[in-house]
Amino acid sequence: MTHAWYGDGAEKARVELTRSERAAVEDVRASLELDPRQGRPLPDAGPGSETYAVELLPEVTQGRGISVIYRYSRELDACLIIWLLAGP
Numbered sequence: 001m002t003h004a005w006y007g008d009g010a011e012k013a014r015v016e017l018t019r020s021e022r023a024a025v026e027d028v029r030a031s032l033e034l035d036p037r038q039g040r041p042l043p044d045a046g047p048g049s050e051t052y053a054v055e056l057l058p059e060v061t062q063g064r065g066i067s068v069i070y071r072y073s074r075e076l077d078a079c080l081i082i083w084l085l086a087g088p
Contacts, residue, residue, distance in 0.1 A: 004032040004070070004079040013084040020062035025084060028054050028068045032079045036072045049073045064088065 006014060006029070014022060032038065039054035054068040069083040 002033050002036045002072075002077050002079060004029045004036070004081065007080050007082045010081045010084050013086070017066070017084070017086065018061075018063045021064065021066060021086070024056050024061040025066060025068060028056065029081060032070065032072075032081075036077075036079050039068070042069070044071070048075050058087075 014025060017025065028038075037050065037052065039052040042051040042053055044051040050072045052070055052072065054070075056066040056068065058065050065087040067083070067085040068081060069085065070079050070081045072079045
């Protein structure tokens with residue numbers, strides 16, 4: 001099973017989300033442990049890792065649209081959520 005964590009910046013952004021937005025983001029984090037290759041692939045800076053964006057629509061978050069940006073390391077079998085980008 002893959003492990004998924006929030007990076008420092010994502011953790012700081014997470015506490016500023018509403019309860020329903022945090023719940024939607026936490027659902028994504030939990031689903032990454034089952035399937036680490038979700039969302040839209042993004043250009044990645046390093047070998048051995050892949051970067052993805054999962055887009056959450058306002059209907060899902062009951063608030064703003066949120067992009068969950070994370071990096072997956074095949075070697076570590078782990079995901080690090082690096083950014084949470086919330087829309088207006």
